[in-house]
Amino acid sequence: MKAYAIAYLRNVRMGADIVEYLERIDDTLAPYDGHFIVHGAGPESVEGEWEGAPIVIEFPDYDHLRGWYESAAYREILPLRTRNSDGVVIFVEGVDRSHKATDVLA
Template sequence: MTHYAIANLTNVRVGAGIVEYLERIDATLAPYDGHFIVHGNPPEHLEGEWAGALVVIEFPSYEAARGWYDSPAYQEILPLRTNNSDGVTMIVEGVDRDHVATDVLA
């Protein structure tokens, strides 16, 4: 099942650390078939308030998503992000294309 690494980053301090992180992250994703599907573009606010930059990375499985996050290559660059931004990160499971809203009631 597809899984997503999601981050809502706030107070991003763009400088040498963030630039290096961005230059190196793609190489950490490749071995786990991870790719960006949302990467910080400003949202159109329809309801409520939102602060931060949303990042969503798709992986083919939980094992791939967790393997990427725990990998030595990613752990090496992680402080470049965490020392230069605030926010929350998580891994969530996706749903099949035939999912309907009432499936959560089961």
């Protein structure tokens, strides 16, 4: 089942560290078959308040996601982001295309 790293970043302070992080993150994703599916687009808030940037990275499964996040290559660049932004990052497994809302009731 596909898995997703989802970030809600606020107060991103653009500078040399963030630029370096952006220049290096794709190389950390490649060995784990991770790729951005949401990144850089400004969201349209249709319910409630939203301030920040949504980012979603897709992986083939949870093991690939965990492997990427815990890899030495990603751990090396992670402080470049965390020192220069505020936010929340979560990991979540996806559902297949046959999933129905009522499946969570089972």
